[in-house]
Amino acid sequence: MNNRNEKKGDILIVDDIPENLQLLFTMLTKQGYEVRRVLSGKQALNVVKVEPPDLILLDIRMPELDGYEVCQRLKADETTQNIPVIFLSALNETFDKVTAFQVGGVDYISKPFQLQEVIIRVENQLNLLEMQRKLEEKNKELELVNKELESFGYRVSHDLRNHLNVINSIIYLLSKKHGQKLDNVGLKNLKILEDESERMAEMIEDLWRLSESKSNYLDISLESFDLSGVVRKIVDRLKIKMKEKEKIVIIKSDVYATGDEGLIKIAVENLLDNANKFTNKTEQPRIEFGQLQQQDQTVYFVKDNGVGFDTKKGNNLFTPFQRLHQEQEFPGTGIGLATVKRIIELHGGEIWYDAKVNQGTTFYFTFGE
Ligand SMILES: Nc1ncnc2c1ncn2[C@@H]1O[C@H](COP(=O)(O)OP(=O)(O)OP(=O)(O)O)[C@@H](O)[C@H]1O
Ligand SMILES: [Mg+2]
Structure with missing residues (x-):
């Protein structure tokens, strides 16, 4: 891969007419590109294999292998399929745009070449390539x-x-x-x-x-169980932590869920633990667990009237170590919601929230039942 900070881009021009080659070569080298030239499709395939360019300008009408054929072969090969190809065509020749795109071309330039047009089309493709490479790098980092x-x-x-x-x-x-x-x-x-x-x-x-x-469903056991009962047990345990303040806790009875009871317990425990923590400084704290029906879907929720947060800042709440509150005020590591999300996604469900500063937070979730 080229270091694009140093070089503007490495372009290969393929055309059987030397004058065309010379013209494009001069245009592009003046702009600071590194340019290589070949006179046939066959040569092009060889050169690309040895040292792949960032971009190929490919003439369509050539003896033996024509441009379409060359492009098809490049796209069929894993090592060269990502190199963008811009077709070159003369105005008077019958140029089939549909075929050009079908065989994998990304753009075309018509002869006679106009300096500005060539540069803009080339730059467009190189910029796109650059963005794609950056995205790929980000993905690798994330992985x-x-x-x-x-x-x-x-x-x-x-x-x-x-x-x-x-x-x-x-x-x-x-x-x-x-x-x-x-x-x-x-x-x-x-x-x-x-x-x-x-x-x-x-x-x-x-x-x-x-x-x-990891992210497969293999180890997830699906059983129907009494989620209200699970919540009641968690709340009983949390009450030991609730020390001074009497908190109102409302638990809807006979709410059933289908999924892995052990994992779902962890998820709900994290949500209730948050609801408890973030109502610790609230005057009349209230926590509610319930269920509602949205279209055909069962949606569960854990609602509190605690400190809440600004939803505009909540983008990454489900990413590990993301926190919106000060450690001194509300201690934690920021791993809770990431775990919750993971568990819910393992079940094919979704989680989202609604919050207002100083008014409270509700987390809604489904299990993809
Ligand atoms: N019920 C809630 N009310 C207000 N803010 C919340 C609530 N639940 C989560 N948050 C915000 O989301 C952040 C991330 O929550 P998460 O459960 O992942 O971490 P934590 O509770 O800070 O730490 P941990 O759960 O690892 O002990 C919290 O720090 C808080 O800023
Ligand atoms: Mg938490």
């Missing part, structure tokens, strides 16, 4: 970041699992060997520890599956 995140998740859940095993065996020893020395409160606390670490083990297991499953 890399994704891979890193995946292996990061994998490693974290693996390490957490090891630590948790140690904690679990100590809890077990404590209750077996020293349980009788504890009073009722002590025993109750030990039970909470046991339940919590069991729950944590489940979560790690689910996250592990999530990081392994």
Whole structure:
């Protein structure tokens, strides 16, 4: 690939008439392009294979291999198919524009050549190429970041699992060997520890599956389950965190969902955790879980009346580490919503939101049922 910052572009001109070649060559080299010339289609194919140019100006009427044929062969070869081809045609020859585009040409220039027209058409194609290359680079970077995140998740859940095993065996020893020395409160606390670490083990297991499953549906089990019940359990656990403030929590009963219960639990837990966190500074905090019907689709929602946010700034909320609030005010890492989105997309569903500063936030989601 050429470094386009140094060079303006490497152009190959293919024409069996030397005067045409000379004319275009002079025009384009004056503009600072690097120009190569060949007199036949066959030569063109050879040259392109050895050192692919950024752009080809290709005459149509040539003996043996004509321009259409050359273009078709270039487009059929993976290594050359992305090189843009501009056709050259004389005004008096029958030029079939449709065929020109059908065989893969991107533009055409008619003879007699006019300096300005040639330059503009060439520049257009080179600019497009440049944008395409930049996009490809961005995509590659994104892929890399994704891979890193995946292996990061994998490693974290693996390490957490090891630590948790140690904690679990100590809890077990404590209750077996020293349980009788504890009073009722002590025993109750030990039970909470046991339940919590069991729950944590489940979560790690689910996250592990999530990081392994990448973006295919293979590992997703589809079962219908009582989502209201799941939400109730999560809220009960959250209530321990809700300390001083009494929060109004409304949970619609008998809401069922179809999907992977373990994963959906993680998703809803993250949404409720946010709803709880972002109502911590609200006067009369209120959190609601419910369901509504939109056309034929079941839409679930988690709604709060907390700090909200400016939706104009919310573009990247579902990207890892994106946060709209100060760490000192509302602590967090910014991984929650990225996980939620991932889980929902694994189910073929969608997630979106509605928010207003100081009035609250609602997250809506579907599971593609
Ligand atoms: N219910 C909500 N109300 C207001 N802002 C929200 C709400 N939910 C999410 N946000 C905004 O979106 C950001 C990203 O949310 P996300 O759950 O990914 O991260 P977090 O809660 O900050 O950290 P983590 O979930 O990793 O502990 C939050 O930092 C906050 O700015
Ligand atoms: Mg969160």
